[in-house]
Amino acid sequence: MLNTLAVANYRSINKLVIPLGRLNLITGPNGSGKSNLYRALRLLAETAQGGVVNALAREGGLDSTFWAGPENISRRMRNHDVPIEASVRQGPKRLRLGFAGEDFSYAIALGLPMPLPDHVSYFSLDPEIKRECIWAGAVYRPASLLVNRAGPMIRAREGRDWDVLAQHTPTFDSLFDQVGNLRSSPEVLLLREHIRGWRFYDHFRSDADAPARQVQLGTRTPVLHHDGRDLAAALQTIREIGDPEALQNAVSDAFPGARLHIEPVQGGRFAIEFYQEGLLRPLSAAELSDGTLRYLLLIAALLTPRPPTLMVLNEPETSLHPDLLPALARLIIRASQDCQVWVVSHASRLIAALQQDPECNCIVLEKQFGQTQIVGQGMLDEPAWNWPD
Ligand SMILES: Nc1ncnc2c1ncn2[C@@H]1O[C@H](COP(=O)(O)OP(=O)(O)OP(=O)(O)O)[C@@H](O)[C@H]1O
Ligand SMILES: [Mg+2]
Numbered sequence: 001m002l003n004t005l006a007v008a009n010y011r012s013i014n015k016l017v018i019p020l021g022r023l024n025l026i027t028g029p030n031g032s033g034k035s036n037l038y039r040a041l042r043l044l045a046e047t048a049q050g051g052v053v054n055a056l057a058r059e060g061g062l063d064s065t066f067w068a069g070p071e072n073i074s075r076r077m078r079n080h081d082v083p084i085e086a087s088v089r090q091g092p093k094r095l096r097l098g099f100a101g102e103d104f105s106y107a108i109a110l111g112l113p114m115p116l117p118d119h120v121s122y123f124s125l126d127p128e129i130k131r132e133c134i135w136a137g138a139v140y141r142p143a144s145l146l147v148n149r150a151g152p153m154i155r156a157r158e159g160r161d162w163d164v165l166a167q168h169t170p171t172f173d174s175l176f177d178q179v180g181n182l183r184s185s186p187e188v189l190l191l192r193e194h195i196r197g198w199r200f201y202d203h204f205r206s207d208a209d210a211p212a213r214q215v216q217l218g219t220r221t222p223v224l225h226h227d228g229r230d231l232a233a234a235l236q237t238i239r240e241i242g243d244p245e246a247l248q249n250a251v252s253d254a255f256p257g258a259r260l261h262i263e264p265v266q267g268g269r270f271a272i273e274f275y276q277e278g279l280l281r282p283l284s285a286a287e288l289s290d291g292t293l294r295y296l297l298l299i300a301a302l303l304t305p306r307p308p309t310l311m312v313l314n315e316p317e318t319s320l321h322p323d324l325l326p327a328l329a330r331l332i333i334r335a336s337q338d339c340q341v342w343v344v345s346h347a348s349r350l351i352a353a354l355q356q357d358p359e360c361n362c363i364v365l366e367k368q369f370g371q372t373q374i375v376g377q378g379m380l381d382e383p384a385w386n387w388p389d
Contacts, residue, residue, distance in 0.1 A: 033372030
């Protein structure tokens with residue numbers, strides 16, 4: 001489980017340290033930074049898939065993702081005594097992402113390359129991984145550091161000494177890309193597998209050509225694909241090796257009197273048949289309404305027989321009628337008993353229903369002077385966090 005997430009210098013997030021629980025709900029007005037926080041978490045996930053540099057390029061480049069305000073906003077700026085202006089930077093400009101887990105914690109710092117006069121490269125705008133650290137426990141201290149990557153050099157603690165694991169790591173490769181070369185550092189492998197276990201669901205497609213509407217290949221599918229291309233197989237897998245009763249209950253909770261059937265069709269393919277009260281024949285996935293299809297996708301995602309280490313749902317309420325949201329909240333709360341869950345939402349009925357769970361950690365974001373902040377978080381409520389210097 002993640003206990004803390006820390007982000008600095010990323011879009012509207014100048015500095016943010018967030019305490020996490022089993023069930024986390026991120027909410028706040030438009031433009032408060034919910035999606036930025038969600039993207040920061042996705043970027044962290046990309047480091048373990050070997051794609052963080054590319055993901056930043058897709059976002060428009062590191063330079064445009066840096067926080068566009070001053071490093072510090074002084075009390076006098078806040079009181080409008082002096083205009084908001086840049087201060088002298090404390091150190092080089094870095095995008096920093098990190099988290100504290102149960103046993104190990106991790107942080108990465110990305111920056112722009114130093115221009116070299118005699119070296120011309122088409123990739124001179126690629127961000128570089130400047131620093132990565134894995135340490136024991138939640139709060140970074142030099143004494144708790146286990147693996148330290150500074151530029152191309154990776155070292156791991158070996159008793160009282162430091163063992164050099166790699167000296168020429170490319171600036172675009174993360175520690176996690178080097179696992180095969182890093183003997184004697186089980187923490188890197190453990191953390192990589194942990195992060196690779198995070199699962200993101202973000203706006204399922206429901207248009208006429210959406211993968212979820214097609215007749216689909218039917219092989220055992222304990223994990224629904226993020227675009228829903230294996231919905232029928234995922235639902236049947238829940239039936240056979242998951243919790244079929246929970247599946248039927250989830251369907252009837254949302255659509256009273258309805259029932260799902262998966263029909264094998266020619267060529268090892270599966271089709272969804274959705275029986276509803278009052279109809280003489282079942283409807284196929286192609287005929288379902290956007291909301292019904294999305295809801296079935298959410299059921300398949302949340303009742304997975306193979307729960308991830310972290311399940312992230314970005315605005316799952318999209319195109320659902322408010323009356324469906326309490327049932328969705330019940331599904332999410334149930335899922336949070338098997339894995340850590342993170343929900344970004346601004347649907348008031350979903351928020352209210354999730355808050356019925358005493359375990360729900362509700363993070364309300366707001367923007368002050370352009371910076372994303374947590375409503376009501378004082379200095380003392382912020383979880384302890386130090387960035388590796
Ligand atoms: N580089 C940057 N520096 C500072 N602020 C930025 C930067 N890039 C984007 N922003 C700000 O971040 C805000 C957008 O945040 P985000 O998209 O996370 O909002 P949101 O809470 O998801 O809103 P919505 O509910 O509308 O989806 C915008 O107000 C934008 O001005
Ligand atoms: Mg958003």
